[in-house]
Amino acid sequence: MSTSRAGSARLRDLRPMLAVRDLPGEVRFYVERLGFNCRAMHGDPPVWAEVERDGVSIMLNAPPRELVERDVPRRSRDYQVYYVGVDDVTALHAEFRSRGATVSELRVACYGMKEIEVRDSEDHWLWFGAPTDEAPTRME
DSSP states (O other): OOOOOSSSOOOOOOOOEEEOSOHHHHHHHHHHHHOOEEEEEEETTEEEEEEEETTEEEEEEOOOHHHHHHHSOGGGGGGOEEEEEOSOHHHHHHHHHHTTOOBOOOEEBTTSEEEEEEEOTTOOEEEEEEEOOSOOSBOO
8 A cells, every 4th residue: 555645735634424304303413412512504494514523523414305315215324334433432332321322332343443333313323433452342
């Protein structure tokens, strides 16, 4: 793998934009259940928002509901994972549970990450993990 770059421009961050059917409801989920802040919301009714926590941002957009339901079926979200690195996944797990989020049990993956999974209110799949030297509890 080459580490050289043709230009001097550097990538700074990645902010996924997720299509949602109920933008205010999705923002509420991220704020109330996952502890994000709503940095911006635009439109009347709202068609775009950005939620942020600890420098991690996720943008949400609301195309016409019928198009999201037709073009982005919930089942397709089983093939997309948004993975967020954290410094203390055990504490985050406890926090999410205390906020009423449905969160998986803690596990240690064979690739050296201690992690949890959460599905947001529109079924986007979020994983949160931290490197660990603990023995794997899951081999897949």
